[in-house]
Amino acid sequence: MKTILILGAGKSSTYLIDYLADSCIEKGRKLLLADLDLALANAKLKDKPNTQAVVLDTEAKESRKALIAQADLVISMLPAFLHPVIAKDCLELGKHFFTASYESDALREMASEIESKGLFFLNECGLDPGIDHMSAMKIIHEAKSKGEKILSFKSYCGGLLSPESEDNPWKYKFTWNPRNVVLAGQATSRFIEKGELKYVPYHQLFKRIETIKFPGLGDFDGYPNRDSLSYRKVYGLEEIPTMLRGTLRRAGFCKAWNVLVQLGLTDDSFQMQLPQGATYRQFLNAFLPWSETLSVEEKLSEIIPELDFPTFEKLQWLGFFENRKLPKTEGSPAQILQAMLEKDWELQPEDKDMIVMQHQFEIKTEKGIKKLTSSLVDLGKDCVYTAMAKTVGLPLAIAVDLFLEGKIHGKGLQLPVSSEIYTPILKELEKHGIRFIEEEWM
Amino acid sequence: MKTILILGAGKSSTYLIDYLADSCIEKGRKLLLADLDLALANAKLKDKPNTQAVVLDTEAKESRKALIAQADLVISMLPAFLHPVIAKDCLELGKHFFTASYESDALREMASEIESKGLFFLNECGLDPGIDHMSAMKIIHEAKSKGEKILSFKSYCGGLLSPESEDNPWKYKFTWNPRNVVLAGQATSRFIEKGELKYVPYHQLFKRIETIKFPGLGDFDGYPNRDSLSYRKVYGLEEIPTMLRGTLRRAGFCKAWNVLVQLGLTDDSFQMQLPQGATYRQFLNAFLPWSETLSVEEKLSEIIPELDFPTFEKLQWLGFFENRKLPKTEGSPAQILQAMLEKDWELQPEDKDMIVMQHQFEIKTEKGIKKLTSSLVDLGKDCVYTAMAKTVGLPLAIAVDLFLEGKIHGKGLQLPVSSEIYTPILKELEKHGIRFIEEEWM
Numbered sequence: 001m002k003t004i005l006i007l008g009a010g011k012s013s014t015y016l017i018d019y020l021a022d023s024c025i026e027k028g029r030k031l032l033l034a035d036l037d038l039a040l041a042n043a044k045l046k047d048k049p050n051t052q053a054v055v056l057d058t059e060a061k062e063s064r065k066a067l068i069a070q071a072d073l074v075i076s077m078l079p080a081f082l083h084p085v086i087a088k089d090c091l092e093l094g095k096h097f098f099t100a101s102y103e104s105d106a107l108r109e110m111a112s113e114i115e116s117k118g119l120f121f122l123n124e125c126g127l128d129p130g131i132d133h134m135s136a137m138k139i140i141h142e143a144k145s146k147g148e149k150i151l152s153f154k155s156y157c158g159g160l161l162s163p164e165s166e167d168n169p170w171k172y173k174f175t176w177n178p179r180n181v182v183l184a185g186q187a188t189s190r191f192i193e194k195g196e197l198k199y200v201p202y203h204q205l206f207k208r209i210e211t212i213k214f215p216g217l218g219d220f221d222g223y224p225n226r227d228s229l230s231y232r233k234v235y236g237l238e239e240i241p242t243m244l245r246g247t248l249r250r251a252g253f254c255k256a257w258n259v260l261v262q263l264g265l266t267d268d269s270f271q272m273q274l275p276q277g278a279t280y281r282q283f284l285n286a287f288l289p290w291s292e293t294l295s296v297e298e299k300l301s302e303i304i305p306e307l308d309f310p311t312f313e314k315l316q317w318l319g320f321f322e323n324r325k326l327p328k329t330e331g332s333p334a335q336i337l338q339a340m341l342e343k344d345w346e347l348q349p350e351d352k353d354m355i356v357m358q359h360q361f362e363i364k365t366e367k368g369i370k371k372l373t374s375s376l377v378d379l380g381k382d383c384v385y386t387a388m389a390k391t392v393g394l395p396l397a398i399a400v401d402l403f404l405e406g407k408i409h410g411k412g413l414q415l416p417v418s419s420e421i422y423t424p425i426l427k428e429l430e431k432h433g434i435r436f437i438e439e440e441w442m
Numbered sequence: 443m444k445t446i447l448i449l450g451a452g453k454s455s456t457y458l459i460d461y462l463a464d465s466c467i468e469k470g471r472k473l474l475l476a477d478l479d480l481a482l483a484n485a486k487l488k489d490k491p492n493t494q495a496v497v498l499d500t501e502a503k504e505s506r507k508a509l510i511a512q513a514d515l516v517i518s519m520l521p522a523f524l525h526p527v528i529a530k531d532c533l534e535l536g537k538h539f540f541t542a543s544y545e546s547d548a549l550r551e552m553a554s555e556i557e558s559k560g561l562f563f564l565n566e567c568g569l570d571p572g573i574d575h576m577s578a579m580k581i582i583h584e585a586k587s588k589g590e591k592i593l594s595f596k597s598y599c600g601g602l603l604s605p606e607s608e609d610n611p612w613k614y615k616f617t618w619n620p621r622n623v624v625l626a627g628q629a630t631s632r633f634i635e636k637g638e639l640k641y642v643p644y645h646q647l648f649k650r651i652e653t654i655k656f657p658g659l660g661d662f663d664g665y666p667n668r669d670s671l672s673y674r675k676v677y678g679l680e681e682i683p684t685m686l687r688g689t690l691r692r693a694g695f696c697k698a699w700n701v702l703v704q705l706g707l708t709d710d711s712f713q714m715q716l717p718q719g720a721t722y723r724q725f726l727n728a729f730l731p732w733s734e735t736l737s738v739e740e741k742l743s744e745i746i747p748e749l750d751f752p753t754f755e756k757l758q759w760l761g762f763f764e765n766r767k768l769p770k771t772e773g774s775p776a777q778i779l780q781a782m783l784e785k786d787w788e789l790q791p792e793d794k795d796m797i798v799m800q801h802q803f804e805i806k807t808e809k810g811i812k813k814l815t816s817s818l819v820d821l822g823k824d825c826v827y828t829a830m831a832k833t834v835g836l837p838l839a840i841a842v843d844l845f846l847e848g849k850i851h852g853k854g855l856q857l858p859v860s861s862e863i864y865t866p867i868l869k870e871l872e873k874h875g876i877r878f879i880e881e882e883w884m
């Protein structure tokens with residue numbers, strides 16, 4: 001009997017847990033679900049047979065290793081900084097290791113040892129990274145097999161709200177880690193366009209947007225996300241003239257978010273010294289020049305000349321012009337902003353989220369340059385069974401299932417970019433409604 | 443016979459060395475000058491009696507400590523990151539320690555031990571920090587002694603060119619560490635204005651300027667420098683409503699420098715991947731959007747709507763629009779920019795530099811609110827006897843002399859903010875032409 005160990009029973013693990021727990025009996029497996037919060041782990045397992053909740057204290061090395069020693073395969077849904085710690089344990093104890101997170105340098109340093117011990121470590125097998133790689137590689141491999149050449153590949157993804165839940169001017173609520181949303185983009189983004197390397201610093205990022213359209217859903221802002229250049233090698237597209245990976249927000253979001261970036265409200269590098277009882281208005285004013293005569297609103301318009309009404313409305317809706325007390329006055333600007341937003345952008349029980357992803361290809365074929373767009377839209381059911389949890393958890397769950405069934409013969413440190421891995425995963429995802437719609441034109 | 447050890451014989455040590463070397467015989471002292479470059483140290487000492495050049499390898503702990511053991515007092519003119527290392531040695535060996543650099547947290551951690559060993563460690567005794575503290579404290583103490591209240595204190599300083607050497611559109615050349623100039627301001631600046639704490643992020647810094655006037659010299663841009671808030675305590679002005687420390691550039695410099703900041707050319711956080719043989723124009727273009735039809739110049743005007751002719755001219759003068767090869771193509775944008783600027787902004791042998799400093803006070807007196815401006819202008823003689831070397835080195839040299847003469851009874855970790863220290867130093871500086879001009883009006 002094979003034992004699967006899932007570390008972390010949080011929001012994004014819901015579908016992962018269900019998928020693997022439901023097949024335990026049929027496939028003769030045992031599932032251990034470990035979390036700091038034992039009650040949460042128990043609730044998620046719903047007394048399904050062959051499953052067991054256990055307490056996880058990541059700091060307690062001995063008990064952590066004793067837990068990992070019981071498993072054949074470990075799935076880490078913990079915060080990303082813990083992955084190398086768990087990976088190291090798995091390497092020592094000879095266990096396979098799966099995550100939906102970015103492959104880190106720390107993992108890459110273990111690559112040869114993973115390989116030599118005959119283990120399989122699969123990262124980036126969630127949504128983004130994950131489904132994006134798999135669905136893109138399918139198109140790239142198909143084109144290459146026909147002798148076609150990829151001229152341009154732009155890929156965008158966003159975790160947003162289902163249109164029916166877009167009930168604020170930002171059309172945004174937190175469906176994902178709020179801190180990551182507040183700090184998003186705080187490193188110079190890099191991509192290549194028509195053979196020219198392009199670098200976009202944080203304070204330009206939310207101005208350098210493209211409009212991305214989804215049939216029936218309207219317009220989105222797409223901004224360049226991190227280092228797109230490094231993916232040229234992963235995708236076997238070393239010579240591609242144009243490649244960009246981007247993040248999606250609803251149209252208009254970036255222009256308003258950029259105001260916060262420009263003023264310095266997303267700065268996480270120092271501790272503010274706000275007076276106790278400071279208000280939203282004072283928080284904003286701390287980033288505006290002093291003036292004898294101008295109001296906060298007037299100073300803002302001076303500093304941000306492109307401030308239009310839809311942008312002003314978004315800031316107003318967050319309460320920035322009010323003398324309301326801040327929920328938090330100590331910390332970095334980003335921490336204080338996050339505390340504000342966690343109130344305003346909290347997902348309500350009736351809210352539904354939405355995942356949107358779009359690949360845009362330009363492919364040189366025998367007949368001319370073909371444009372191909374492949375789009376995915378997935379809507380959440382409620383605030384627990386979210387599209388985010390589904391699209392992050394299912395690919396990982398399916399990968400684990402296929403590996404234990406012997407249908408993936410993985411070895412070493414891998415990403416889901418080979419046909420052997422992505423073909424059966426994409427097929428199974430389709431059965432769960434995660435399906436790309438392709439459009440092609442010349 | 444007391445022995446003084448100066449570590450570092452570089453550019454900014456010239457006046458310091460001369461001042462202390464010239465009085466060795468008269469005052470019965472010995473001067474050791476240590477540098478990695480023995481020939482340089484010998485050249486600076488000019489065979490003056492009672493002086494000796496020695497080789498310094500800061501990495502070689504034993505020889506470094508043997509050298510320090512020979513001295514009674516150590517002056518570190520080394521790069522700032524080395525000060526704590528030398529300070530630690532001095533603490534162990536029971537030697538007094540002087541620098542013109544900012545007092546660091548590492549030094550503060552040694553404070554009680556310095557005190558208990560009866561040693562004197564004086565930092566921030568150069569120009570800025572240094573002369574700024576001393577000249578300001580004189581005014582602050584005078585006002586306080588009359589029962590007056592300081593309402594506002596803004597202090598600006600700049601290391602620039604003497605007007606006759608302002609022969610490029612930037613009116614700037616490197617008279618100081620080029621890397622520090624390129625990275626200047628890359629942390630959120632903080633100050634207080636009319637009781638409101640103000641935070642200015644890097645990408646706003648060069649827009650938030652004030653015009654500072656020096657009689658007979660014309661206009662300068664002043665931008666807020668680092669953390670002005672922490673100096674409230676140092677100056678005994680905890681309750682002051684307005685306090686700002688700023689850096690001066692020639693009028694128009696900041697607007698043009700801001701273009702480089704906005705585009706990301708001063709970014710030091712990642713390595714660029716420029717093609718070999720890349721040109722100035724390609725370097726600039728890497729930070730501009732791709733366009734089928736627009737030129738680099740046109741794209742720049744789109745991204746920077748406020749680009750005016752004087753700003754364009756400055757960028758053009760640096761060669762940004764030319765197909766000239768870059769002197770360096772590997773490194774961060776800031777490193778590549780620095781390599782460019784080191785060619786264009788190199789101080790020529792005939793060039794003279796200039797130090798400008800201005801304190802602006804608003805003081806509540808019995809008769810009403812008094813405005814007081816205290817300004818210092820010092821011009822260099824040539825590219826060796828610079829105003830920078832003079833204003834950095836002389837205060838430090840004088841402090842050391844006074845201490846060895848027993849005229850300063852310092853003990854512990856100090857800044858030159860007490861009357862016992864600054865009064866005799868300012869008096870001696872006047873003899874060397876470093877003199878503030880005060881203007882007062884109601």
